[in-house]
Amino acid sequence: xxxxxxxxxxxxxxxxxxxxxxxxxxxxxxxxxxRLAPSACNRQPxxxxxxxxxEIRRQLAREGILPGLGMTWLADAPVILVLGLKKSLVTxxxxxxxxxxxxxxxxxxxxxxxxxxxxxxxxxxxxxxxxINQKTTRQIVNWPPEIIPQAFITIGWPNTxxxxxxxxxxxxxxSQWKR
Amino acid sequence: xxxxxxxxxxxxxxxxxxxxxxxxxxxxxxxxxxRLAPSACNRQPxxxxxxxxxEIRRQLAREGILPGLGMTWLADAPVILVLGLKKSLVTxxxxxxxxxxxxxxxxxxxxxxxxxxxxxxxxxxxxxxxxINQKTTRQIVNWPPEIIPQAFITIGWPNTxxxxxxxxxxxxxxSQWKR
Numbered sequence: 001x002x003x004x005x006x007x008x009x010x011x012x013x014x015x016x017x018x019x020x021x022x023x024x025x026x027x028x029x030x031x032x033x034x035r036l037a038p039s040a041c042n043r044q045p046x047x048x049x050x051x052x053x054x055e056i057r058r059q060l061a062r063e064g065i066l067p068g069l070g071m072t073w074l075a076d077a078p079v080i081l082v083l084g085l086k087k088s089l090v091t092x093x094x095x096x097x098x099x100x101x102x103x104x105x106x107x108x109x110x111x112x113x114x115x116x117x118x119x120x121x122x123x124x125x126x127x128x129x130x131x132i133n134q135k136t137t138r139q140i141v142n143w144p145p146e147i148i149p150q151a152f153i154t155i156g157w158p159n160t161x162x163x164x165x166x167x168x169x170x171x172x173x174x175s176q177w178k179r
Numbered sequence: 180x181x182x183x184x185x186x187x188x189x190x191x192x193x194x195x196x197x198x199x200x201x202x203x204x205x206x207x208x209x210x211x212x213x214r215l216a217p218s219a220c221n222r223q224p225x226x227x228x229x230x231x232x233x234e235i236r237r238q239l240a241r242e243g244i245l246p247g248l249g250m251t252w253l254a255d256a257p258v259i260l261v262l263g264l265k266k267s268l269v270t271x272x273x274x275x276x277x278x279x280x281x282x283x284x285x286x287x288x289x290x291x292x293x294x295x296x297x298x299x300x301x302x303x304x305x306x307x308x309x310x311i312n313q314k315t316t317r318q319i320v321n322w323p324p325e326i327i328p329q330a331f332i333t334i335g336w337p338n339t340x341x342x343x344x345x346x347x348x349x350x351x352x353x354s355q356w357k358r
Contacts, residue, residue, distance in 0.1 A: 001180035004297040005208055008215040029184055031354055035347055036187040037292070040309055042345040048354040056357050066278055099245055101309045101329050105281045109288025110307075113216070117296065118183040128289075130219055130280045141357065150280050166221040168214055175210055175227040178235050178320065 007120045012162030014125025017077045020157050021052070026122050027079060030155065033118040037111035040103035041091045046111045047084040049141040056140060060152065064137040065129065074129070077154035082137060083112050084147040108150050115153055125158030186299045191341030193304025196256045199336050200231070205301050206258060209334065212297040216290035219282035220270045225290045226263040228320040235319060239331065243316040244308065253308070256333035261316060262291050263326040287329050294332055304337030 002010070031048055039045060051057055060082070061074035074080070085104055087093060092104040112128065119126045129152040137149040210227055218224060230236055239261070240254035253259070264283055266272060271283040291307065298305045308331040316328040
């Protein structure tokens with residue numbers, strides 16, 4: 001078992017996967033961790049489609065993303081978790097007009113990262129993908145109009161080492177302490 | 180050591196804290212977990228002010244939040260982590276116009292939840308607060324105009340049990356599996 005800080009250190013954006021499948025029990029625990037996430041007014045605006053079907057994964061890789069980034073590797077991930085957002089009127093449309101805070105996307109980030117950290121704990125690789133085509137993705141996963149796709153998270157057994165881990169800003173560049 | 184799923188199950192929105200301080204080494208690890216979070220194009224748009232100074236905590240409790248929710252307990256939390264957003268032009272302003280996805284708030288959610296889960300692992304209570312006054316909060320924590328406050332996370336030793344844990348939607352209500 002690892003600490004959260006260890007998991008945060010080990011996680012990397014994995015863009016190459018072995019063909020081995022991920023056991024359904026692992027996938028269920030990953031989505032369960034996301035389900036339990038906190039959210040503004042407990043609205044739980046997240047919706048998930050778990051895609052393991054190879055043809056639908058290929059479709060997402062081909063038509064679900066926006067052009068320009070060369071994401072053919074996407075179809076090789078044995079699991080693509082599609083994250084959608086279902087907005088509520090008061091919490092996600094009215095309240096942000098007053099506060100200026102977009103609670104709905106904050107909540108999608110929280111829930112999705114629960115999934116990512118649980119996957120990391122299992123030794124799985126994962127990658128957040130936000131450069132998606134919302135319209136075609138919605139069609140591919142058969143969501144009604146009120147659910148808006150926001151991101152994919154690919155999940156699978158890593159075929160690469162995290163050799164090019166993206167560097168982070170120094171703690172002094174991003175934080176101050178008032179004590 | 181606990182699994183991510185355990186931490187997700189145990190976390191609750193803690194709104195009552197013991198007066199005991201939180202050791203600085205714990206606070207540092209909590210913020211370090213957030214620092215290592217992934218973000219769109221690795222832009223790391225998050226900025227943190229760690230507030231342990233009692234007078235500034237009182238100020239945040241009094242003037243940093245919006246009216247209506249009765250958050251006097253806020254000043255009793257020994258740590259208030261203020262999360263700010265520094266937007267980059269391409270990733271956070273141009274790209275969302277094309278994709279429709281607000282990467283910046285997603286990233287704030289991811290980083291903040293790393294902090295929350297690390298705090299939970301330490302046995303600390305925490306609570307996301309998004310009903311904030313961005314303008315007064317920025318003044319209180321002395322951020323320049325380009326850093327926009329988005330949320331607080333209170334942290335401290337819980338004085339309550341999570342007796343009224345908010346219920347979650349059933350997994351079948353929020354997910355489908357394409358296999």
